[in-house]
Amino acid sequence: MTTITRTILGAAELAGLLGQRAPTGEQAAVIEAPLEPGLVVAGAGSGKTETMAARVVWLIANGLVRPDQVLGLTFTRKAAAELSTRIGLRLRQLAATRLVADEVVLAGEPTVSTYHAYAGRIVAEHGVRLGVEPTSRLLTDAVRWQYAARVVQVYDGDMSHVTMTPASITAHLLDLADELGEHFVEPAALRRYTEQLIAGVRALPDSSRKSGVYKDVQNVLTRQLARLQLLPLVEQYIRSKRTTEAMDYGDQMGVAARLAQEVAEISRAERSRYAAVLLDEYQDTSHSQLVLLRSLYGDGHPVTAVGDPCQSIYGWRGASAGSLQRFPQHFPLADGTLLPEPAPVRVLSTSWRNDGRILDLANAVAGELRAHGAVVPVLAPVPGRALDGTVRCALLETAQDEAQWIASRLAEVWAENQALAARDEPGLSAAVLTRRRSQQRVLETALRSRGVPVEVLGLGGLLDTPEVLDVVSTLRVAVDPGAGDALLRLLS
Ligand SMILES: Nc1ncnc2c1ncn2[C@@H]1O[C@H](COP(=O)(O)OP(=O)(O)OP(=O)(O)O)[C@@H](O)[C@H]1O
Ligand SMILES: [Mg+2]
Known part of the structure; x- marks a missing residue:
């Protein structure tokens, strides 16, 4: 056990020591929040994930938790890897300052995983109690x-x-x-x-x-x-x-939730293992994930959840932005009374990712969501960038025209990026979002024809490639001669 004799380091002071950017007042309030449940509701690019990483390091630097007592959960493996990298980087910087004893910073590593992998571990360790074989x-x-x-x-x-x-x-x-x-x-x-x-x-x-x-x-x-x-x-x-004896991811989450609900021992064990729990992208948690998390950590355990109701992408799967709004009731402070006090809600309102004009547009589009009850602060640009950024809009006749139009703009960005890279300056990044997968192929061709490198995320791109479509159609018809759409493709 390490006894703390020095006074607590502030979030801003710590950022300075680690060579990190200074947090805003709102961010500092999240980073320095007491070890109790708390919710952060904030818009896109307001630094939710960043602030969570900073909180982990602040807790460790001040000796409030050990690294191996931290659990961070998020949705995708990519996001988990990124969060883990951000925390790891800061912890190494912290170790380098010699501010904190090595055995404190280097005592194991935080656990950062996906909600699914976490449920998988609970099921693997305890599933037999509900008759789920570890060999499932x-x-x-x-x-x-x-x-x-x-x-x-x-x-x-x-x-x-x-x-x-x-x-x-x-x-x-x-x-x-x-x-x-x-x-x-x-x-x-x-x-x-x-x-x-x-x-x-x-x-x-x-x-x-x-x-x-x-x-x-x-x-x-x-x-x-x-x-x-x-x-x-x-x-x-x-x-x-x-x-x-097979399960899909949904079954696994369901079993984990039931285990957490029915076996008190599991929540005791998880709570003593993790002294601080951080939940990213909380707006996307499904009902069974909520049951799992609440059964394990809903008794006043220090859970910090961050989310943005306007970014809820799993509405079809039982996730409801409502669970974000209800977090304070679902994870109340443990004050031992019959009517526990709801967890505090904090907000972040500076957008670091977008300039003023783009935010104006985004805030206008999200207006509809606000009208439907999404409670989240309107994002403001970094001071001095209110008039920065350009929004262009075009109505074009064909998908080809549209792809060409987008590609020509992105080719300019790519050229700018090359110039920045040549001067060793941080590069620019660009993303194209499409409504339908079928649009991606046209866009990809248009971009490549201008020498812009492209990465198509997900299997989507591949499955729409004509050559792959032909193979898939042939296989489908071979298995089922009645597969009308596949047959039509081969015949036409
Ligand atoms: N105080 C700060 N000063 C400068 N840049 C910051 C600050 N806080 C965050 N950022 C930067 O803002 C960007 C967005 O941060 P982050 O990804 O944490 O936002 P987010 O709210 O989690 O976004 P999303 O809604 O997409 O999950 C990152 O590049 C991050 O480094
Ligand atoms: Mg984030």
């Missing part, structure tokens, strides 16, 4: 699809209300199975609910002007009827996973 296979998305596609292929029950291709049915089946798992709802319960809903609507009296239901209502009913016919497939899919 984890299904990748592709294998999951195969399981579901097989169920769809051999199913011969009534599908009179389902007017979709087998591929869409497979996708729907998986979505439905995921949502049910995510919210701990059994298919039978959804069946009962759906039947009651349909019966309830049909039992309503006709309006004075029309007999029967309105078209919009009929559409809803038709979808409910289709859902009822999909449920046996969902049940079959769940059974096929069980009989082969």
Whole structure:
């Protein structure tokens, strides 16, 4: 045990010692927050992740926690690696200052992982308590699809209300199975609910002007009827996973959440292992992730969550920006009273990533989200950059024109970047976002033809390449001669 005799180092002072940029007052308040639950709600590029990394180092530098007592969770492996790098860099800088004893800074490393990997560890260590063998296979998305596609292929029950291709049915089946798992709802319960809903609507009296239901209502009913016919497939899919002792990521998260809820020992162990927990991208946590985290750490444990309600990207998967807003109630301060005090909320309102004009546009677009209740401070530019940045907008006739237009601008940026690199100055980066995957191919070609190097993120780009599409179509037709869209591609 290290006893602290010196006074606590401030966030700004520490940043100065480490050669890091000075935090704003808002950032310092987050970094120096007491060891108790707290939420940070802030917009894109306001330094949420950066501030979290700084908090970890501040806690360690002041001897409040040891490095190996820190748990940081985020969504993607890429983000976890980045957070880990940011923390690691600062810890090495801290060690170099000789400000803190080596055994304090070098006592192990913080654990930074994805929410999924963390759930995976809980299941691997404790799953047997719920009958989950450590040998259970984890299904990748592709294998999951195969399981579901097989169920769809051999199913011969009534599908009179389902007017979709087998591929869409497979996708729907998986979505439905995921949502049910995510919210701990059994298919039978959804069946009962759906039947009651349909019966309830049909039992309503006709309006004075029309007999029967309105078209919009009929559409809803038709979808409910289709859902009822999909449920046996969902049940079959769940059974096929069980009989082969396989789990998908959703199942794994569900099992971890149930373990955390039911086995008090697990939360005791996790709490004593991690003295400080940091949750990044909290707006994207799903229901089962929330249950997991709350069961483990909801008793007043020092959890710092950061998130932006306007960046919630998993709405379809059971994540709701609502969980961000409710964090203070879900993770109250442990004051031992019956009505615990909600955790404090802090904000960051300076955008470091964008100039004033771009922020104006972003704030205007996000206005719609605010009107729907997203509570997050409006981002302000770094002082002096209010009039910086340029927003250009174009309405072009074809996708080709659009790609050329974007490529010509990016070619200029690339040239500027080369010039900066030649002078050893920090380079510029550029990203192109597309609404649909199919647009990426055209853009990529246009950019490459101007000598701009391109990285297409995800498998998306590859799967839309004509050569790959031909191979995939051939394989699909070989397995299923009725695969209409694939057949058409090969014949045309
Ligand atoms: N006090 C500061 N001074 C200068 N730059 C800063 C400061 N705080 C953060 N930044 C920079 O701002 C950029 C954005 O930071 P960061 O990625 O942490 O934001 P974020 O809020 O997590 O973004 P996102 O919403 O995309 O998750 C980074 O390049 C970071 O280094
Ligand atoms: Mg971030």
